[in-house]
Amino acid sequence: MAVDRILPTAEAADLMELVRGLVDGELVARAAGDEEKGRFPREVFALLGRSGLLGLPYPGEYGGGDQPYEVYLQVVEELSRGWLAVGLGLSVHTLSCFPVADFGTPGQRAELLPSMIGGELLGAYCLSEAHAGSDAAALATRADAVDGGYRLNGAKSWITHGGAADFYTLFARTGAPDSGARGISCLHVPAGTGGVGADAPERKMGLRSSPTAVVRFEDAVVPAANRVGDEGRGFGIALAALDSGRLGIAACAVGVAQAALDLAVGHSRGRRQFGRPIGDFQGVSFLLADMATQVAAARELYLAAARRRDAGRPFGRRAAMAKLFATDAAMRVTTDAVQVLGGCGYTSDFPAERLMREAKVLQIVEGTNQIQRLVIGRHLARGDE
Template structure:
């Protein structure tokens, strides 16, 4: 059943209804076939973009939807109840526009954000590398400035990049100085940049419609006007963006858990054994109760962090808590959903086996949940 929501405005409530309608008409009929085909649904992102759902958290004066983060995240959650790969893609795309919207000059915002927030473009976020995941400061992709200062040449490899080979622009972090984390800078690299190529897509356990692969820079020339902020500000931008990105994954994981709960509850009411629905057995009913409690708790956790962000208060600790709680909940709830369905849950005849496979990676990307515990503990000990 749909999540019970208390939206801050009528417009926000209408956005949720719009999202549910698009999910019902445009996403639900395609998800199974496209996931099986490992196909990125580019047209679906265009549909969401034209409806204004790819730019919700950005100011209207920049071309965004001007919605609070708590509203945007609930839209992401609704999408995830139908198609997790697309919800993750929406979160990634929002992340790609963050440096320009937050740190870009007026000229850069006018030149770049129109496309980024129009819905016609899809972004990719190039941060991780084969040997630099959570340890951002150790990245080796280098951007070398030309003698006249008009451009940079990028060389290196980015890994685990969603939309690799399909995006219209790549928000890329590269080293401009050998000073650890203080030597990183941010660039917006167009998809048609010569010298940028893509590896074979990763063969993943789940999220098959979220195409992930390496982005290879081999002498890729980028105009200096596409460097966002000053040299050396890249790590600060990346870490600031990740606080928001973690909330996007938290919301998506909550939607995935909600979907698993809905399937399990529906099955428990219809499947009969020993002459009665299996949901009337207390042992199974209590599993469903725990699943509901986990989903409801997860939703409250990410909304608390979002409301802090909307109020202009610090939320780094709360974002880490939300990412950890929501993704751990998604893993537990999807596991329990498979158990509720029994043998049927282990088959592809029901979507819970896909939900189970999709949930695992939520505990890994945007910072593993072990990294989240480090972040949380540092805040607790600093208080």
């Protein structure tokens, strides 16, 4: 069922109609088949680019859409309703463009952003390592200064679009091995750079059509001009990017949960037992009521955080809350959708089990939900807004 959205402008309403048509006309029909085969839909991202959807929250002067986060996130949600690999892919791409857009020099923005957000390129965000996931400040990948640039050595783990991206936003250590958060820098690395490669994609429980892989840097050299922000200040850039990225994951979770709710409601109307639709029975109707309430609450939470971001107000605590609540809600809602469908929900002939498997990863990526609780607690202890 179509979500009754309140959008800030007529342009945003038209944009959402375009996205809804793309989802219902293109994505829903092919999601299950491509997920089963583990096929990455690169051509879908090319279509998003031609439609102007790969740079929605970025400035129009660089080819972006000049849309507020409130609108951009609802696009992510709608795409995720049809196919999480696409909604999550847009969120990751937007995250990978953030450092250049917000911390790059005017020259870097003019040179790099038009191609990054113009529709032809797809990005990946390289922060996590095998032994530095939640403890990202412990990363070991090196960026050592050489004449005119940096030599990169190391490996990044769990990278969405690893091996498929056209550029990598890399966080690497430029300081001493024990320099912690203060010794990390951010670099823009084109995928075609010599010495950059990726392992075979991970074999995952869900989200199989979105490649996740280890990305390796072996004596790869990039110009000094590709460093984004001051040397040694990259960790702050990474954290700022993740605040916005968490809102993207929250929107993805609401999209998955909405798809599960729609499926469960439709089944409850069509499936009859004891002479009437199963949705007429209190045991099912109460379950659906709780599911709908969780979806609506999660949506309002991420939208409230987005509006704070758009207004230039602090939003980090609320971004963590939105990611935590929305992804936990998606796990509950998709699990309950399987229950409403009964035996049908447990088979791959229906999308309920796929949605349940996909929801799980959203509780893990861009900071596990245990880390979100830690972030929220720290904000509260400091008395942050």
